Amino acid sequence: MQRKELIAKRRLVWQLISFALVFGLWELAGRWPISLAFPPFSKTFLALLRMTADGSLAKAYLSTAQPLVIGIVLCGIAGIGFGIGMGLSRTIEWFSLPVFIILQAAPMAAIIPLITYIYGIGLTSKVLAVVFLAAPVIVMNSYKGIRNTNPSLIQMCRSFLGTRRQEIIKIILPHAAALIFAGLRLGLAMGFIGIVIAELLITPTGIGDLITYHSSVADYPEMFAAIASIIAVAAFAIHGLQRLEHKLFPPEIRGSS
């Protein structure tokens, strides 16, 4: 028990040292300065406090969260469903796989502005930007999860005269669950990228508006604070999902998937 505590303490110390090192280097780079528009960490942190205190950061996140959550929920339901369908049916796979492979490889920053030609400049376009980035990862992970089910387990089910329904529900889905969940986590990471690109390229709202506005009026500490905050929020959200994943699925399932 004592040994465990000691290891945990040591880990915390190293984590704190790594943070201090990164922020210290940032402070030095800002004071040197590497660019006159690059603020030191201390000024950026103060700007972050100011933006938190005046409510502009909370307001921005409320606006950014809307298309992000809608997009991820859509991908979570339809994307996982589609991926499972692709994994189970050769016909659905034949029709859909090339689309998702192309979407995965396509440079989204170039495609997102095109969405506005069809869907305008509102919420729909931003939700679509999130979906375009997140869906391929979620769908492909679900598809691979299903396809990579251990064949000996399926054979075992069949040898016990298990029906196709039992094969799917009792063998394939539980086996693929860890990879599907990992896809959701990676999809959320892509969703964050999608929403920030959309808010910078389509119309500046939420966090994209904070970045654009503070850049245009040369409030560089505020601009960097907005950028740093969205990176932190995305990192925490993804880390949270990772921890949940570790709790829900034992290492043998995660390892085998």
Add this chain to the structure above:
Amino acid sequence: MVQRLKSIASFLMVTALIGGLATETWAQAKTRIRYALGDVISIDELPLLIAVEHAKQRGVDVQVTSFKSEEVATQAVINGQADIGQGTPYAAIQKVTVPIRFFYQLSALQFFPIVAKDNYKSWKDLDGQEIAVHTRGSGTEAIMNLAAKEHGIKYKSVSYVPGSQVRALALLKGNIKATILDAPNKNLVMKEAPDKFIILPLGNVKASDEALFATRDFLDKNQVAIRIFVEELTKVSRAVNANPSWILEERRKLGLLKDLPPKMEQEILPFFQEAVKSGVFPNDGGGERAAKNDLEFYSLSGALKGENLKVDDFWYLAPLKAALANVK
């Protein structure tokens, strides 16, 4: 004796003249100016492109690079990757520690508030309604806010839709009902659907749309080249103001924007005729008058903070004065 003195005086004058010319030619031959443009090169950049070619003929090599936005162009100047920038980054000049100064007004703001006829007929109808402008703190927002103040109205909300072209398309598609556009996009909308939209009257806005800026250090070290470039810019402005079709002849003569599609070629003359009528191109490079108007306008827009702003903290007028002394 008198004859001899006359000969010596003539000799000295000729030597001084040749020396002066040689010094200028030497300075010019050595000068390369990296010009950062925060926009795509299009027909509205023709006066600049013509001045660049004329300056080149006088030995000043101005290399124009097109950047994605004014902010990127400003960063290039701040970080020393470009010598001259084009735009109105008053906020950056106020906040950044490097002394950057404006020295020439290329053009004044020319925007048109435009609304869907079925929904609105006048400024009063916009009371409590939604409008769309370029970005937060932009000149377009300031113009719309000034108009609202003037007509005693208040908008319900302001949406930010960057790019006149995007707003024009959104207007034509019916996604937005009231916005503000630049001249080419206003013309496009009125051409595509002349019966659907009306332009609301606007008071005289005199602020800069595009001005040239550089570090004070660069302006001091390259006085001759800057003077020549500003002289050429002023000459082009005066020639366009005297006769807008001059720009067509000069474009043909210098072979500029050769790949322009025929549809856009036809827009050149109307664009410059309208701009000249609105007084967009100053004959005197703006100077102190433009600086004072800008300080007032960009304070109202929220880009500039503080009171009692001084012209000298934003503009360096010596290069313009030197150039104007040479342009008759």
